[in-house]
Amino acid sequence: MNPLNELLQSRLFEGPVPAAEVMALGLYHPEHGYYRRQEGPWGFDGKDYYTALDLGPLLGQTLALRLEAAWERLGRPARFTALEPGAGRGWLGRDVLNAVSGPFAEALIYVHRDDNPAARRAAEEALAPFLAANRARFAAEAEPLESFTGAIFSNELFDALPAQPWRWDGERWTREVLTPAGPEWQAADPGEAGAWFAARTDGLEPRDGSIWCEALPGLVHALASPLEAGLFLTVDYGEAADRLLAKGADLRRYKAHSVDGKWHEDLGEADLTADVDFTRLATLLEQEGMTQLSHMELSKWIRTHAPLERWGAEWMTLPAPERMKRTENLLQLTLPDMMGSRFRVLEGWKGRVE
Ligand SMILES: C[S@@+](CC[C@H](N)C(=O)[O-])C[C@H]1O[C@@H](n2cnc3c(N)ncnc32)[C@H](O)[C@@H]1O
Numbered sequence: 001m002n003p004l005n006e007l008l009q010s011r012l013f014e015g016p017v018p019a020a021e022v023m024a025l026g027l028y029h030p031e032h033g034y035y036r037r038q039e040g041p042w043g044f045d046g047k048d049y050y051t052a053l054d055l056g057p058l059l060g061q062t063l064a065l066r067l068e069a070a071w072e073r074l075g076r077p078a079r080f081t082a083l084e085p086g087a088g089r090g091w092l093g094r095d096v097l098n099a100v101s102g103p104f105a106e107a108l109i110y111v112h113r114d115d116n117p118a119a120r121r122a123a124e125e126a127l128a129p130f131l132a133a134n135r136a137r138f139a140a141e142a143e144p145l146e147s148f149t150g151a152i153f154s155n156e157l158f159d160a161l162p163a164q165p166w167r168w169d170g171e172r173w174t175r176e177v178l179t180p181a182g183p184e185w186q187a188a189d190p191g192e193a194g195a196w197f198a199a200r201t202d203g204l205e206p207r208d209g210s211i212w213c214e215a216l217p218g219l220v221h222a223l224a225s226p227l228e229a230g231l232f233l234t235v236d237y238g239e240a241a242d243r244l245l246a247k248g249a250d251l252r253r254y255k256a257h258s259v260d261g262k263w264h265e266d267l268g269e270a271d272l273t274a275d276v277d278f279t280r281l282a283t284l285l286e287q288e289g290m291t292q293l294s295h296m297e298l299s300k301w302i303r304t305h306a307p308l309e310r311w312g313a314e315w316m317t318l319p320a321p322e323r324m325k326r327t328e329n330l331l332q333l334t335l336p337d338m339m340g341s342r343f344r345v346l347e348g349w350k351g352r353v354e
């Protein structure tokens with residue numbers, strides 16, 4: 001039997017287990033958790049899901065421009081630290097480091113932060129030349145972060161934090177739990193989550209509901225407080241709080257490139273994920289002293305910040321298969337049914353502007 005299912009069965013003797021606890025066990029059990037296993041989940045054949053980084057370097061190239069603009073805005077400091085929590089294989093950092101040049105490249109230090117052992121091994125390979133040149137380094141999740149100037153960026157970090165689904169049944173709040181008979185919605189006190197949801201709707205309908213990520217304030221604080229000045233940028237799927245509520249946001253399971261709602265099955269062998277509440281993330285960042293917070297669809301962010309004309313001209317000089325790959329990469333990031341509308345980019349700013 002799957003060791004995590006065994007653990008869960010013994011936990012179920014004590015009573016129903018909230019879905020967020022099942023998600024925490026499935027993803028982060030120190031030995032058998034999906035993000036603590038020796039083999040990584042990312043990629044195409046034989047893997048569970050891919051991210052924007054599997055599609056090519058364009059997300060990293062656009063991000064590199066946003067980081068360079070932040071460096072300019074800070075008055076070109078001699079050192080610009082770019083911290084990536086949930087950095088996975090380090091491919092986004094690699095793509096950024098490959099894209100930068102000149103004085104900004106000299107100032108930029110990339111910090112990979114993710115305790116996932118499979119990710120760490122892949123990142124050692126992807127970042128090898130930059131590690132050797134002291135332009136990149138690893139930081140363990142428990143390592144206290146010293147104050148720095150620069151940026152914090154992430155791709156698909158916040159969707160991987162354990163989250164609890166809540167649903168309004170017409171009279172009261174219910175939360176999704178696992179019982180020996182399977183998943184159920186049971187009445188419970190939503191506490192802070194209930195007040196948050198209530199303030200984001202002008203009338204709840206039965207089946208309205210959203211997810212609540214308990215760990216979000218702690219993680220936002222741990223990341224944002226050492227940033228003295230600079231940019232916060234995150235790419236993820238999700239919506240504003242009112243839209244999540246109206247949609248009845250829920251947990252999803254990814255396995256072998258299929259998605260379903262069976263979050264309680266194949267624990268440790270399937271990805272579990274939840275939409276990000278961008279309104280709450282922005283509110284928490286504001287409480288950490290960030291300003292100018294905004295989020296937009298990935299497609300709009302790419303169209304606003306990517307040098308499309310320059311890319312078009314440069315790609316014309318590439319061999320046809322390379323040119324096709326770049327074009328496909330751009331389409332994946334911008335077409336609504338691909339990543340363009342499903343993903344959003346949130347940006348915020350902290351501290352001084354020169
Ligand atoms: C969905 S994966 C995304 C990986 C990578 N950013 C990508 O796009 O391919 C989420 C990653 O976040 C990591 N993670 C979760 N919580 C974290 C935390 N508090 N600090 C750093 N990494 C974390 C997990 O170990 C996992 O590797």
